[in-house]
Amino acid sequence: MWHFLMLAIAYACVLASPAEAAPKKKGPPPDPFKACDLQVRADLREGGTWLIPRDIHLDEGRLMVSVTFSPEKSIRSVPKVLYGNSDEEKRRQLRSYLEQMKAAIDAATKESAWFVIASKKTLPPDLRSSEGDASPWYGILLADIGGKCRSVAMFRNVQPDQLPPDAQRDLTE
Numbered sequence: 001m002w003h004f005l006m007l008a009i010a011y012a013c014v015l016a017s018p019a020e021a022a023p024k025k026k027g028p029p030p031d032p033f034k035a036c037d038l039q040v041r042a043d044l045r046e047g048g049t050w051l052i053p054r055d056i057h058l059d060e061g062r063l064m065v066s067v068t069f070s071p072e073k074s075i076r077s078v079p080k081v082l083y084g085n086s087d088e089e090k091r092r093q094l095r096s097y098l099e100q101m102k103a104a105i106d107a108a109t110k111e112s113a114w115f116v117i118a119s120k121k122t123l124p125p126d127l128r129s130s131e132g133d134a135s136p137w138y139g140i141l142l143a144d145i146g147g148k149c150r151s152v153a154m155f156r157n158v159q160p161d162q163l164p165p166d167a168q169r170d171l172t173e
Helices: 002-021 034-043 087-109 165-170
Strands: 048-051 056-059 064-070 073-076 113-119 137-145 148-155
Touching (some): 034 113, 048 165, 056 087, 064 137, 087 148
Antiparallel strands (some): 048 113, 056 064, 064 073
């Protein structure tokens, strides 16, 4: 009886081993832009580049974000505007903006945020500035927040000299 039990255990071990040793089927490799995969590529279709921001600061009073890539120059976003018919609607929107901006800062620490510098040619005509732009480039801060791509902040005029040298090389018209 004892021999039979040992043989059954050995047989069970042999049967279980090949299943664990077999290579597991893998899906496609994860996209480096996570939930923002389509948005980043759409913004870059007319040229530009992207960077992973590491130094992001939130100005809660002005509802702005600043991103710094070189110590002496930071890039400030366009301030968010609160819309609504009542103070309560504006407060809800304010809380939503602040929550989203704080989540973007958190996403940046996890390399789930991207600063995209794109050609203004990709903007709809009504969003393009006609006031003699200083730069043909604009920036957008995208973040994967809760598995969804969120556009957190817009940067109207991004100057190449505000960026690291390797990103400057990518900005050719």
